[in-house]
Amino acid sequence: MFEYAPAPESREIVDIKPSYGLFIGGEWVDSLGEDHHKTINPASEEVLAEVAWATEADVDRAVQAARKAFATWSALPGSERAKYIFRIARIIQERSRELAVLETLDNGKPIRESRDVDLPLVAAHFFYYAGWADKLGYAGFGADPRPLGVAGQVIPWNFPLLMLAWKIAPALACGNTVVLKPAETTPLTALAFAEICRQADLPPGVVNIVTGAGETGAALVNHPGVDKVAFTGSTEVGRMIARSVAGTRKKLTLELGGKAANIVFEDAALDQAVEGIVNGIFFNQGHVCCAGSRLLVQESVADEVLDALKRRLSTLRLGDPMDKNTDIGAINSAAQLAKIRELSEAGVSEGAERWSPACPIPDRGFWFPPTVFTGVAQSHRIAREEIFGPVLSVLTFRTPAEAVEKANNTPYGLSAGVWTEKGSRILWMADRLRAGVVWANTFNRFDPTSPFGGFKESGYGREGGRHGLEAYLAV
Numbered sequence: 001m002f003e004y005a006p007a008p009e010s011r012e013i014v015d016i017k018p019s020y021g022l023f024i025g026g027e028w029v030d031s032l033g034e035d036h037h038k039t040i041n042p043a044s045e046e047v048l049a050e051v052a053w054a055t056e057a058d059v060d061r062a063v064q065a066a067r068k069a070f071a072t073w074s075a076l077p078g079s080e081r082a083k084y085i086f087r088i089a090r091i092i093q094e095r096s097r098e099l100a101v102l103e104t105l106d107n108g109k110p111i112r113e114s115r116d117v118d119l120p121l122v123a124a125h126f127f128y129y130a131g132w133a134d135k136l137g138y139a140g141f142g143a144d145p146r147p148l149g150v151a152g153q154v155i156p157w158n159f160p161l162l163m164l165a166w167k168i169a170p171a172l173a174c175g176n177t178v179v180l181k182p183a184e185t186t187p188l189t190a191l192a193f194a195e196i197c198r199q200a201d202l203p204p205g206v207v208n209i210v211t212g213a214g215e216t217g218a219a220l221v222n223h224p225g226v227d228k229v230a231f232t233g234s235t236e237v238g239r240m241i242a243r244s245v246a247g248t249r250k251k252l253t254l255e256l257g258g259k260a261a262n263i264v265f266e267d268a269a270l271d272q273a274v275e276g277i278v279n280g281i282f283f284n285q286g287h288v289c290c291a292g293s294r295l296l297v298q299e300s301v302a303d304e305v306l307d308a309l310k311r312r313l314s315t316l317r318l319g320d321p322m323d324k325n326t327d328i329g330a331i332n333s334a335a336q337l338a339k340i341r342e343l344s345e346a347g348v349s350e351g352a353e354r355w356s357p358a359c360p361i362p363d364r365g366f367w368f369p370p371t372v373f374t375g376v377a378q379s380h381r382i383a384r385e386e387i388f389g390p391v392l393s394v395l396t397f398r399t400p401a402e403a404v405e406k407a408n409n410t411p412y413g414l415s416a417g418v419w420t421e422k423g424s425r426i427l428w429m430a431d432r433l434r435a436g437v438v439w440a441n442t443f444n445r446f447d448p449t450s451p452f453g454g455f456k457e458s459g460y461g462r463e464g465g466r467h468g469l470e471a472y473l474a475v
């Protein structure tokens with residue numbers, strides 16, 4: 001085994017202010033309330049900054065600013081809106097190293113991922129939807145589709161800036177204005193994005209950022225001046241939002257949890273499949289709604305796949321997310337760590353067998369080792385509930401029909417993966433899997449041109465691609 005020398009990314013490039021206000025009407029303003037919250041680096045528990053927790057009155061100001069801006073923004077020709085969105089995309093590229101460092105500090109994800117996955121996808125999303133802004137009449141929604149108005153958007157902490165891009169880019173391209181609330185544990189890149197809006201000379205009020213927790217999110221989605229609600233997060237909160245929006249004229253899209261099956265057939269290229277299993281569940285510490293958290297492996301190759309998987313997991317490096325060699329970073333919060341621990345303990349007490357590689361855990365911060373459960377039954381909580389952590393539940397199957405039945409035996413339906421050398425089997429499986437995305441011989445691949453979204457309790461509506469425009473147009 002080689003020893004790796006430390007390869008830390010420098011944090012010199014980011015300038016974190018000690019405290020932040022709200023971004024409303026193109027200006028930084030103080031909250032009307034007194035509540036503040038410290039955002040920390042989950043890898044060290046160091047306080048990074050203090051942010052305001054917006055009150056109902058703050059949310060009202062932001063919605064009013066967005067309403068005011070809507071009149072002129074929606075009246076601009078699409079080609080003019082495109083110029084602003086292209087400018088935002090280019091600034092994101094120019095500042096990508098700074099944004100990647102900031103994301104890693106606030107979220108705990110490895111710098112390698114924020115630098116090589118999150119940031120390129122964020123820029124790509126803005127470039128892609130900038131390209132649509134003057135072509136909406138050709139998107140299949142009528143000759144002159146109209147925007148909805150003010151979009152209230154609530155996003156989670158697992159891909160903070162990427163989820164912002166998924167929400168804001170199509171909204172602006174279609175001529176809407178937005179009020180966005182980032183998650184309480186990861187507000188910093190959204191606040192940096194507010195600065196980027198200023199740098200791009202985006203007209204005041206087109207983008208407003210209000211920080212806060214669930215109450216702020218609820219005030220936003222319940223505000224009568226909001227025409228469209230977009231939410232990514234837990235199924236529990238998604239359900240509450242669906243209930244509160246029902247009966248109003250608000251349009252709603254929900255992107256919720258998942259419990260995806262990653263299905264490996266005996267004829268698959270097994271070494272490649274092992275890499276796909278690792279990427280499927282250990283990417284971003286498993287804080288991924290479409291994570292391949294249930295491995296379904298054909299019984300005839302189960303031992304071989306598990307041996308190879310365990311060997312591979314023993315080479316993963318857990319630790320300082322700012323180190324460029326790190327594979328597994330910190331768990332985003334103490335609360336999420338407690339949830340992962342609780343479900344893992346349930347796995348043991350329900351009779352599954354737990355395995356983790358020997359792996360030193362840092363003293364400070366929130367950490368969980370990569371974990372594999374074998375002997376998992378479909379009734380176990382670890383096979384049914386979203387753990388949202390680096391924990392894989394392994395089940396076996398004998399026939400393709402059994403694989404389909406087990407894969408679909410979940411209230412969720414966001415994604416699935418199929419590993420086989422047979423093209424016909426890929427198509428046969430994709431036809432039968434009840435999931436919004438089916439990856440074949442790959443996993444966790446994203447592209448702004450490709451629609452993403454769920455079946456069943458994973459939510460409704462699509463983000464990305466031409467389909468993603470529909471959520472922001474009056475169609």
Ligand code: NAI
Nearest residue numbers: 155156182183213214217218233234237256257289386388
């Ligand atoms: P959450 O659903 O509470 O938080 C997501 C966002 O919703 C945050 O911005 C939060 O402030 C906001 N929010 C909370 N309550 C709200 C309300 N009543 N009205 C409007 N907005 C509200 O999720 P949390 O607690 O961070 O994570 C719990 C579990 O949810 C995770 O363990 C995971 O299983 C799942 N989750 C799924 C995500 C996904 O990408 N599908 C993302 C984050 C969490």
Ligand code: MG
Nearest residue numbers: 039040106185
């Ligand atoms: Mg944080």
